[in-house]
Amino acid sequence: xxxxxxxxxxxxxxxxxxxxxxxxxxxxxxxxxxxxxxxxxxxxxxxxxxxxxxxxxxxxxxxxxxxxxxxxxxxxxxxxxxxxxxxxxxxxxxxxxxxxxxxxxxxxxxxxxxxxxxxxxxxxxxxxxxxxxxxxxxxxxxxxxxxxxxxxxxxxxxxxxxxxxxxxxxxxxxxxxxxxxxxxxxxxxxxxxxxxxxxxxxxxxxxxxxxxxxxxxx
Amino acid sequence: xxxxxxxxxxxxxxxxxxxxxxxxxxxxxxxxxxxxxxxxxxxxxxxxxxxxxxxxxxxxxxxxxxxxxxxxxxxxxxxxxxxxxxxxxxxxxxxxxxxxxxxxxxxxxxxxxxxxxxxxxxxxxxxxxxxxxxxxxxxxxxxxxxxxxxxxxxxxxxxxxxxxxxxxxxxxxxxxxxxxxxxxxxxxxxxxxxxxxxxx
Numbered sequence: 001x002x003x004x005x006x007x008x009x010x011x012x013x014x015x016x017x018x019x020x021x022x023x024x025x026x027x028x029x030x031x032x033x034x035x036x037x038x039x040x041x042x043x044x045x046x047x048x049x050x051x052x053x054x055x056x057x058x059x060x061x062x063x064x065x066x067x068x069x070x071x072x073x074x075x076x077x078x079x080x081x082x083x084x085x086x087x088x089x090x091x092x093x094x095x096x097x098x099x100x101x102x103x104x105x106x107x108x109x110x111x112x113x114x115x116x117x118x119x120x121x122x123x124x125x126x127x128x129x130x131x132x133x134x135x136x137x138x139x140x141x142x143x144x145x146x147x148x149x150x151x152x153x154x155x156x157x158x159x160x161x162x163x164x165x166x167x168x169x170x171x172x173x174x175x176x177x178x179x180x181x182x183x184x185x186x187x188x189x190x191x192x193x194x195x196x197x198x199x200x201x202x203x204x205x206x207x208x209x210x211x212x213x214x215x216x217x218x
Numbered sequence: 219x220x221x222x223x224x225x226x227x228x229x230x231x232x233x234x235x236x237x238x239x240x241x242x243x244x245x246x247x248x249x250x251x252x253x254x255x256x257x258x259x260x261x262x263x264x265x266x267x268x269x270x271x272x273x274x275x276x277x278x279x280x281x282x283x284x285x286x287x288x289x290x291x292x293x294x295x296x297x298x299x300x301x302x303x304x305x306x307x308x309x310x311x312x313x314x315x316x317x318x319x320x321x322x323x324x325x326x327x328x329x330x331x332x333x334x335x336x337x338x339x340x341x342x343x344x345x346x347x348x349x350x351x352x353x354x355x356x357x358x359x360x361x362x363x364x365x366x367x368x369x370x371x372x373x374x375x376x377x378x379x380x381x382x383x384x385x386x387x388x389x390x391x392x393x394x395x396x397x398x399x400x401x402x403x404x405x406x407x408x409x410x411x412x413x414x415x416x417x418x
Contacts, residue, residue, distance in 0.1 A: 032223035042259035111352035158337030164353030
């Protein structure tokens with residue numbers, strides 16, 4: 001039995017007994033296995049893991065001034081999943097739960113619309129922040145070393161109350177979900193300077209996370 | 219009765235069966251079919267649908283109301299379109315999306331012809347419903363008398379289980395006008411597909 005130089009497909013050599021049926025079977029199974037690998041790889045690339053959630057109504061009117069809080073909590077009760085291919089039904093689209101242990105590059109983003117529930121404090125800020133605490137060392141070690149990546153959007157309102165803003169963060173993680181001590185954590189947070197009244201999130205506020213691509217472990 | 223392979227059922231003759239031209243044909247046809255499936259996926263993987271529409275120097279979009287109007291940017295040039303997503307003559311405001319998850323970005327050029335601009339916002343919206351996928355605001359707090367704003371950019375992840383269309387839209391709050399969102403420093407709406415809505 002000989003093998004082709006690259007994909008190692010078998011074929012009979014001059015000294016083989018010439019069992020054509022068995023040779024054909026070996027070749028067919030070999031091609032079958034290679035084809036399965038190709039299909040799996042392309043599907044993994046095309047069926048990108050992602051989770052997108054949107055507010056379908058106004059969030060609780062409980063966001064006080066000058067303190068960062070979690071955007072997912074600020075929209076409690078109003079999130080609707082638009083797509084979730086992670087196999088882990090989870091409304092919090094900023095979580096990496098369900099994305100698996102494979103190293104990868106991720107993008108987390110948020111579009112956020114906000115409005116005071118009462119008095120508008122003119123010209124005050126609205127700040128949307130995304131941060132990722134990413135383990136950087138061997139996941140078997142404790143405590144894990146981490147690095148924090150941040151992205152920020154700061155917009156001032158214009159005496160009308162209503163403000164829309166967007167923020168995104170990309171990061172690479174070698175160990176997105178391997179053990180409680182080395183999990184990459186993502187926070188999407190919001191604060192405002194509207195001291196005249198609380199602020200609430202509006203419908204259409206959007207949270208999304210997806211795996212951009214794999215990354216080689218060097 | 220031929221045997222078949224583990225994953226794709228490639229037919230091959232069993233011991234004792236005659237190996238003839240049909241045996242080879244069956245195997246070749248089966249492999250051909252799977253190779254075609256692989257090639258389809260390869261094409262999708264390396265050629266994601268994408269399009270971009272923009273403005274040339276003559277295009278601008280006057281907006282006459284200073285507070286309540288959100289107007290769709292009208293484009294007049296196709297920068298690229300790999301999948302027939304645009305109709306720049308019939309629908310210069312939109313890009314048509316197939317089912318899937320798309321990354322969209324809209325940039326509006328500089329806003330001119332106003333007396334003051336207090337706030338300006340750019341949107342990515344759904345055609346027909348006006349549903350807002352994303353918006354981004356800027357405000358001239360420290361220099362409210364400024365009559366020039368922009369360019370402004372907004373990006374969004376857009377999810378559609380069925381075909382739909384999006385626009386890049388603009389709004390401003392201030393005095394004077396009608397405002398013109400020009401092509402200065404670029405105005406364009408562009409998309410690429412992140413994935414199909416259902417697994418392939």
